[in-house]
Amino acid sequence: MEFFKQFAVPNPTPTIYLSMVAIGLTLIAVLAGITYFKKWGYLWSEWLTTVDHKRIGIMYLISALLMLFRGGVDALMMRAQTSMPGNELLSAAEYNEIFTTHGVVMIFFMAMAFITALMNFVVPLQIGARDVAFPRLNALSFWLYFMGAMLFNLSFVIGGSPSSGWTSYFPLAGNELSPHIGTNYYMIALQIAGLGTLITGINFIVTIFKMRAPGMKLMKMPLFTWSALITNLLITFAFPVLTVALAMGTMDRLFGTHFFTMDNGGMAMLWANFFWVWGHPEVYILVLPAFGIYSEVISTFSKRNLYGYTSMVVSIVVISTLAFLVWVHHFFTMGQGALVNSIFSITTMAIAIPTGIKIFNWLFTMWKGKIQFTVPMLYSLGFIPIFTIGGVTGVMLGIASADYQYHNTMFLVAHFHLVIIPGVVFAMLAGMTYWWPKMFGFMLNERIGKWAFWNIAIGTCLAFFPMFISGLDGQARRMYTYSEVAGFGIWNLLSFFGALGLAMGFILIVFNVYYSARYASRDIGDDPWDARTLEWATRTPVPEYNFAVTPQVDSREPLWDSKYEGKTLFKEEIKDIHMPNNSGQPFIMTIFFFVAGFGLVFSMWPVVYVAAAGIAVLLFIRSFERDDGRHIHAEEVRETENNKRGDTR
Amino acid sequence: MTTEHSTPMEYSTETNALNIIGFWVFIGAEIALFATLFAAYFIMEGRIADGPSGGHLFVISTLMIQTFVLLTSSFTIGLGVNAMRLGRKGAALTFFIITLVLGAGFVGVEIYEFYEYVHEGLNLQTSAFSAALFTLLGTHGAHVSFGLFWGIGIIIQIVKYGFTPRTANKTFIFSLYWHFLDVVWIFIFSFVYLKGMM
Numbered sequence: 001m002e003f004f005k006q007f008a009v010p011n012p013t014p015t016i017y018l019s020m021v022a023i024g025l026t027l028i029a030v031l032a033g034i035t036y037f038k039k040w041g042y043l044w045s046e047w048l049t050t051v052d053h054k055r056i057g058i059m060y061l062i063s064a065l066l067m068l069f070r071g072g073v074d075a076l077m078m079r080a081q082t083s084m085p086g087n088e089l090l091s092a093a094e095y096n097e098i099f100t101t102h103g104v105v106m107i108f109f110m111a112m113a114f115i116t117a118l119m120n121f122v123v124p125l126q127i128g129a130r131d132v133a134f135p136r137l138n139a140l141s142f143w144l145y146f147m148g149a150m151l152f153n154l155s156f157v158i159g160g161s162p163s164s165g166w167t168s169y170f171p172l173a174g175n176e177l178s179p180h181i182g183t184n185y186y187m188i189a190l191q192i193a194g195l196g197t198l199i200t201g202i203n204f205i206v207t208i209f210k211m212r213a214p215g216m217k218l219m220k221m222p223l224f225t226w227s228a229l230i231t232n233l234l235i236t237f238a239f240p241v242l243t244v245a246l247a248m249g250t251m252d253r254l255f256g257t258h259f260f261t262m263d264n265g266g267m268a269m270l271w272a273n274f275f276w277v278w279g280h281p282e283v284y285i286l287v288l289p290a291f292g293i294y295s296e297v298i299s300t301f302s303k304r305n306l307y308g309y310t311s312m313v314v315s316i317v318v319i320s321t322l323a324f325l326v327w328v329h330h331f332f333t334m335g336q337g338a339l340v341n342s343i344f345s346i347t348t349m350a351i352a353i354p355t356g357i358k359i360f361n362w363l364f365t366m367w368k369g370k371i372q373f374t375v376p377m378l379y380s381l382g383f384i385p386i387f388t389i390g391g392v393t394g395v396m397l398g399i400a401s402a403d404y405q406y407h408n409t410m411f412l413v414a415h416f417h418l419v420i421i422p423g424v425v426f427a428m429l430a431g432m433t434y435w436w437p438k439m440f441g442f443m444l445n446e447r448i449g450k451w452a453f454w455n456i457a458i459g460t461c462l463a464f465f466p467m468f469i470s471g472l473d474g475q476a477r478r479m480y481t482y483s484e485v486a487g488f489g490i491w492n493l494l495s496f497f498g499a500l501g502l503a504m505g506f507i508l509i510v511f512n513v514y515y516s517a518r519y520a521s522r523d524i525g526d527d528p529w530d531a532r533t534l535e536w537a538t539r540t541p542v543p544e545y546n547f548a549v550t551p552q553v554d555s556r557e558p559l560w561d562s563k564y565e566g567k568t569l570f571k572e573e574i575k576d577i578h579m580p581n582n583s584g585q586p587f588i589m590t591i592f593f594f595v596a597g598f599g600l601v602f603s604m605w606p607v608v609y610v611a612a613a614g615i616a617v618l619l620f621i622r623s624f625e626r627d628d629g630r631h632i633h634a635e636e637v638r639e640t641e642n643n644k645r646g647d648t649r
Numbered sequence: 650m651t652t653e654h655s656t657p658m659e660y661s662t663e664t665n666a667l668n669i670i671g672f673w674v675f676i677g678a679e680i681a682l683f684a685t686l687f688a689a690y691f692i693m694e695g696r697i698a699d700g701p702s703g704g705h706l707f708v709i710s711t712l713m714i715q716t717f718v719l720l721t722s723s724f725t726i727g728l729g730v731n732a733m734r735l736g737r738k739g740a741a742l743t744f745f746i747i748t749l750v751l752g753a754g755f756v757g758v759e760i761y762e763f764y765e766y767v768h769e770g771l772n773l774q775t776s777a778f779s780a781a782l783f784t785l786l787g788t789h790g791a792h793v794s795f796g797l798f799w800g801i802g803i804i805i806q807i808v809k810y811g812f813t814p815r816t817a818n819k820t821f822i823f824s825l826y827w828h829f830l831d832v833v834w835i836f837i838f839s840f841v842y843l844k845g846m847m
Contacts, residue, residue, distance in 0.1 A: 265696030
């Protein structure tokens with residue numbers, strides 16, 4: 001029995017027991033359902049072993065949406081707890097766990113997965129490629145992310161969640177002040193998922209540099225592909241820093257080293273520095289693809305080419321450089337001295353310049369355009385004012401001397417939610433709605449989509465604007481409750497209503513998916529939005545080889561020019577197409593990663609050794625494997641092309 | 650011999666060319682990783698608590714052996730790749746085996762060195778300095794050790810299949826990895842050992 005005690009949750013409450021039962025029942029229902037409908041073979045051969053970038057993208061999308069709901073429920077619980085002074089819905093310990101998991105889940109497992117989902121699905125299509133450069137590694141990336149996410153979520157019911165904030169600052173996250181294993185989950189799960197992200201970064205850099213269609217020069221790439229390229233460069237150079245920081249944190253916790261401790265020379269500030277040297281580029285890793293999506297959407301629905309293409313590209317590059325030079329602004333109050341703070345204050349405010357350029361370019365794109373108020377366009381239009389408010393308050397926070405007033409208050413919470421929700425969540429919902437027909441062959445209902453948008457947009461403002469006021473009034477972040485005399489009650493109650501609005505919006509999105517899947521027309525053609533870039537030049541739904549013939553590009557908007565300027569995209573004859581084979585190795589390898597991670601969390605060394613040996617064996621098998629892929633014959637391609645619905649070109 | 654007009658075998662297919670570029674990008678990520686480890690080491694260098702300092706521990710003899718062995722192995726793998734391009738399988742295999750033996754020698758000396766440090770009272774848990782030192786050296790040493798297994802796998806494949814575009818590609822990428830570890834060692838030599846001994 002001693003052995004099993006370590007798996008118990010430290011602060012059990014009825015809600016946690018209830019969730020355990022619910023998770024158990026759902027799991028049984030899912031497994032039973034798959035068995036009953038005899039879908040195991042389908043699941044294995046079509047999804048678990050797939051190396052197709054489109055299917056991997058869809059799996060990322062599903063995971064991201066699931067994580068959005070997990071993180072969203074966390075958020076609702078927090079807002080409910082603070083909606084009234086002296087509320088006792090949650091205990092202080094539970095509240096700590098919930099704000100920690102909310103942040104981690106939303107950043108690492110929702111937002112990162114969402115951008116990777118859209119990059120996976122869209123980038124190869126936009127550049128006219130058949131797949132990414134390393135399809136097998138792409139599958140490995142997804143499964144590493146997925147297993148990391150599952151490991152992290154397991155903490156909720158086995159062993160207890162981390163509770164030292166999503167930034168996990170030491171010494172709070174050290175053994176002395178967080179003696180429970182929760183923080184081990186944080187360190188290990190993020191390490192596994194981070195490895196997947198790094199592999200994605202390398203994969204997409206090579207894909208975008210080497211696999212563009214003939215004629216697509218760098219300065220002819222669509223803006224989303226540009227933003228994906230720069231994002232993946234940021235990933236490749238920022239994530240190793242997180243890798244090292246997490247490894248050091250793990251060693252402090254498991255082996256008793258003194259990197260971030262308060263004694264034997266340890267330096268807790270080193271964690272804060274490393275975390276944000278990764279963490280600030282991470283902000284731009286999330287927001288740059290969003291900027292790319294807005295550029296595509298705004299140009300498509302204004303029926304105009306993007307204003308200031310070159311300055312858009314330059315501003316992305318400038319932002320990515322500055323991203324590495326501002327990390328100290330996350331802890332101005334933690335003792336650097338005036339000179340250092342001043343330098344980082346200036347670099348921080350400088351970021352507003354390229355960002356401002358982008359905002360004006362979007363506005364100029366819409367100027368005199370024929371604007372269509374579709375759901376993706378509504379998200380883009382909602383983004384501009386809300387993001388600007390978030391951005392301007394960011395400049396306020398960037399003023400080091402003033403930051404002493406704002407630091408660690410709800411003002412900060414309001415700021416970063418008002419940049420990250422319009423900047424990332426709106427963009428992802430816009431991108432999802434925009435590319436949905438390409439992914440699934442039907443469009444999401446516009447009417448329900450608009451209801452969802454207004455709920456989310458108004459909910460966002462209502463949830464976060466009051467925090468500016470309560471924050472300036474002195475309400476600290478991460479406080480689980482407050483007394484009535486503080487006067488924060490009304491602002492927090494408004495926030496709670498805003499959170500309910502957001503929740504309503506997301507429920508409507510789920511309903512929209514159900515409704516549209518059931519009733520929407522399947523006869524939508526290849527290009528339902530009358531768009532401009534190559535992903536709409538393929539068939540809907542996209543055949544596994546993407547393009548029967550590699551397109552020839554000589555402009556920034558090749559599809560638009562082929563539709564309205566009479567240029568020919570597809571000049572060659574259909575030939576045999578070479579495709580990679582599916583493989584179960586990535587999935588199996590990541591199961592070993594999961595087991596090894598679980599073993600590390602609880603310091604069960606034999607488990608770790610066995611799982612690590614499994615990983616090593618699989619690496620050897622892969623090295624000795626002789627897999628040359630397969631060919632789809634020209635005849636077969638011609639047949640597929642003729643059978644596809646939609647207009648023939 | 651291949652002339653400058655033809656593509657070397659390791660680049661000869663599209664997948665091969667992508668693999669090599671991908672590996673260069675991976676080396677970029679590795680540079681970021683080691684840069685972070687070096688940064689941590691520089692910050693922790695003086696934070697020795699009650700334990701010994703680098704100046705007290707570092708010994709010139711093991712350092713010179715390690716450096717000589719690893720740099721020579723980088724030279725021999727270069728000779729091996731050259732032999733591969735000349736199509737001389739036997740010579741290439743000999744050079745690769747010498748490379749791995751030298752690599753194993755390096756790891757052996759490093760293990761001995763760590764053993765000595767522990768005897769001098771420097772454990773992983775002694776101080777921030779010890780943690781940073783062991784992590785930096787250990788990460789490099791783990792890379793070399795991983796390379797030993799990787800290299801054995803490649804040698805087996807060369808013996809089995811000879812030099813094909815696939816095995817040539819694997820060999821070339823492995824040589825990139827090995828040279829990279831050599832470069833990292835030069836930084837460790839200069840900024841950990843020499844700096845510590847001065």
